[in-house]
Amino acid sequence: MKDTKTDHKRLLAWVDEVKSLCLPDRVVWTDGSKDEYNRLLADAVRTGAATRLNARKRPNSYLFRSDPSDVARLENRTFIATRNEKDAGPTNNWIDPGELKSTMRQLYAGCMRGRTMYVIPFSMGPIGSPIAKTGVEITDSPYVVVNMHIMTRVGQKVLEALGSDGEFIPCLHSIGAPLSPGEPDRPWPCAPIEQKYIAHFPEESLIWSYGSGYGGNALLGKKCLALRIASHLAHSEGWLAEHMLILRLTNPQGRRFHIAAAFPSACGKTNLAMLVPTIPGWKAECIGDDIAWMRIGPDGRIRAINPEAGFFGVAPGTSNKSNPMAMRSIERNTIFTNCALTDDGDIWWEGMDQACEHAIDWRGNDWTPDSDRLAAHANARFTAPASQCPVICPDWEDPAGVAIDMFIFGGRRSTTIPLVHQAFNFDHGVFLGASAASETTAAALDVGRTLRRDPFAMTPFIGYHAGDYIAHWFRMGERLGAKAPAVFFVNWYRRDRSGRWLWPGFGENSRVLKWMCERVEGKIDAVRTPIGWMPRNGDLDVNGLTIRSDDFAELMRVSVEPLRKDLSDAEQYFAQFGDRLPDKLRVELDAMRQRLAAAG
Numbered sequence: 161m162k163d164t165k166t167d168h169k170r171l172l173a174w175v176d177e178v179k180s181l182c183l184p185d186r187v188v189w190t191d192g193s194k195d196e197y198n199r200l201l202a203d204a205v206r207t208g209a210a211t212r213l214n215a216r217k218r219p220n221s222y223l224f225r226s227d228p229s230d231v232a233r234l235e236n237r238t239f240i241a242t243r244n245e246k247d248a249g250p251t252n253n254w255i256d257p258g259e260l261k262s263t264m265r266q267l268y269a270g271c272m273r274g275r276t277m278y279v280i281p282f283s284m285g286p287i288g289s290p291i292a293k294t295g296v297e298i299t300d301s302p303y304v305v306v307n308m309h310i311m312t313r314v315g316q317k318v319l320e321a322l323g324s325d326g327e328f329i330p331c332l333h334s335i336g337a338p339l340s341p342g343e344p345d346r347p348w349p350c351a352p353i354e355q356k357y358i359a360h361f362p363e364e365s366l367i368w369s370y371g372s373g374y375g376g377n378a379l380l381g382k383k384c385l386a387l388r389i390a391s392h393l394a395h396s397e398g399w400l401a402e403h404m405l406i407l408r409l410t411n412p413q414g415r416r417f418h419i420a421a422a423f424p425s426a427c428g429k430t431n432l433a434m435l436v437p438t439i440p441g442w443k444a445e446c447i448g449d450d451i452a453w454m455r456i457g458p459d460g461r462i463r464a465i466n467p468e469a470g471f472f473g474v475a476p477g478t479s480n481k482s483n484p485m486a487m488r489s490i491e492r493n494t495i496f497t498n499c500a501l502t503d504d505g506d507i508w509w510e511g512m513d514q515a516c517e518h519a520i521d522w523r524g525n526d527w528t529p530d531s532d533r534l535a536a537h538a539n540a541r542f543t544a545p546a547s548q549c550p551v552i553c554p555d556w557e558d559p560a561g562v563a564i565d566m567f568i569f570g571g572r573r574s575t576t577i578p579l580v581h582q583a584f585n586f587d588h589g590v591f592l593g594a595s596a597a598s599e600t601t602a603a604a605l606d607v608g609r610t611l612r613r614d615p616f617a618m619t620p621f622i623g624y625h626a627g628d629y630i631a632h633w634f635r636m637g638e639r640l641g642a643k644a645p646a647v648f649f650v651n652w653y654r655r656d657r658s659g660r661w662l663w664p665g666f667g668e669n670s671r672v673l674k675w676m677c678e679r680v681e682g683k684i685d686a687v688r689t690p691i692g693w694m695p696r697n698g699d700l701d702v703n704g705l706t707i708r709s710d711d712f713a714e715l716m717r718v719s720v721e722p723l724r725k726d727l728s729d730a731e732q733y734f735a736q737f738g739d740r741l742p743d744k745l746r747v748e749l750d751a752m753r754q755r756l757a758a759a760g
């Protein structure tokens with residue numbers, strides 16, 4: 161935290177304005193150095209906000225425990241404040257921008273008293289690249305600063321690229337917990353739920369977040385900038401900002417395939433992004449695990465970059481068996497949040513390889529396997545540099561991105577949706593993406609535990625009207641024409657009546673990807689079903705896999721009646737879009753209804 165220098169007048173004026181509104185004790189510009197990172201974490205350990213893990217077990221790594229009220233994104237407290245309510249659409253919470261700013265200004269007034277205000281210049285995408293976007297996050301949370309160090313490119317070099325007049329997206333964040341003189345701090349200060357606001361002003365590319373210190377609510381480069389604000393920009397500028405992993409798959413002949421896949425939060429993106437194929441001769445490399453920015457390149461194909469620099473991954477369920485590459489990515493230099501602390505000073509969570517006899521749980525209490533509580537919160541996370549992933553693709557930071565061969569959509573569906581199907585064409589693929597639904601997870605605090613429609617896994621992240629968003633996908637298809645990627649739909653999450661998984665998942669998902677690659681190569685035919693193309697008998701490589709034949713049959717079954725119910729659920733959902741539902745989607749809905757009628 162040397163004296164960071166910029167002569168960017170608008171930036172300096174904005175920092176001054178925020179300072180006089182929030183009244184911090186001091187202002188610090190982050191320089192992005194290792195020194196600064198280490199110093200902030202040492203401070204956090206000293207104040208009791210963080211625990212340093214055993215350096216022999218997990219070098220240079222730390223554990224934070226959040227306030228129990230502040231453990232995930234809060235969709236009910238997330239707002240898209242457009243001038244016209246209609247432009248936010250029925251899937252977003254809306255407040256008039258003037259009214260929201262006045263409410264939030266009152267909350268921001270004096271909110272950083274007793275604290276340090278950090279100014280974090282950051283870049284989403286490689287610094288200086290034509291596709292990168294610069295943001296500046298102001299925050300009073302040192303936890304946010306160290307996480308931004310890992311998740312984005314931060315500091316002086318960003319200011320240099322910004323120059324004296326470059327464009328930047330202002331991102332204001334406060335935990336909303338001022339300190340009076342002498343008042344002791346809490347380990348994880350934050351504001352009560354009803355004072356939390358995660359606010360977006362897409363028409364002026366502005367982000368204001370108040371009251372929460374957790375993940376996507378507070379690391380504003382991620383969901384707020386790279387998805388909500390970026391999706392709005394992408395809509396008007398003709399590109400895509402998506403909740404997608406990016407993966408390079410190389411077949412035994414050396415042909416490369418690039419895959420972008422959208423699954424809802426906590427539905428398997430990080431796992432697929434770091435896949436270790438179980439089929440001989442295939443190789444997978446990770447490019448990104450959560451966000452893809454995609455543009456049509458000079459060759460007419462769509463190219464994707466990962467705007468992030470780290471992984472903010474779901475911890476529970478991650479093991480050497482399920483995701484060995486994630487386990488190796490978090491061996492050192494990692495920040496853990498809401499995981500359990502073992503007696504030997506390491507972290508633990510449910511689903512890890514070894515059992516745990518005793519730990520301190522995520523709330524800081526003693527825990528044993530007999531406790532009827534979780535040791536780690538279900539949305540406990542790790543923050544790790546992407547460069548630490550053993551299978552990170554050598555081209556992951558190429559500003560030109562990678563040309564996408566296929567899109568995959570999916571969700572967590574214990575019934576109804578088979579293991580894999582392929583869209584008849586791109587428009588049908590847009591329909592598959594738009595009608596995706598998923599059983600909800602712990603990644604958002606307040607959405608209930610049911611099936612919800614989640615178009616393109618983007619419901620919580622579309623910064624404008626969801627009907628216009630679907631129309632935008634159709635338009636991208638028109639521009640791509642014959643160069644549009646193939647589109648597939650997968651479901652790793654089928655269960656039988658007792659709750660047992662029908663499909664082994666994880667590394668075995670490579671078998672499904674292999675079928676997709678062979679389809680893209682035009683090597684194999686497929687079976688035409690009412691929902692799309694499906695594997696012919698024998699085409700899905702199950703060599704060496706022990707799977708019961710009745711389970712496999714169930715995974716491949718197209719059951720007309722449940723599918724018809726699902727379609728009518730989707731139609732009801734789409735009705736709320738009114739005249740902003742694209743005609744092309746109506747055409748696809750009709751065609752699907754007719755195919756199901758003909759089949760049953």
Ligand code: GTP
Nearest residue numbers: 425426427428429430431474476477603652665666
């Ligand atoms: P966000 O970071 O919230 O956007 O989520 P994500 O999509 O990256 O989720 P992640 O890959 O971390 O998956 C979360 C959960 O899904 C973990 O509990 C995994 O164990 C589980 N999961 C991932 N892949 C599979 C699979 O193939 N089969 C099964 N049964 N579970 C899986």
Ligand code: SPV
Nearest residue numbers: 233375376382383425603
């Ligand atoms: C998600 O919820 O989709 C995440 C985690 O990737 S968070 O950054 O908290 O939004």
Ligand code: MN
Nearest residue numbers: 403425426450
């Ligand atoms: Mn996500």
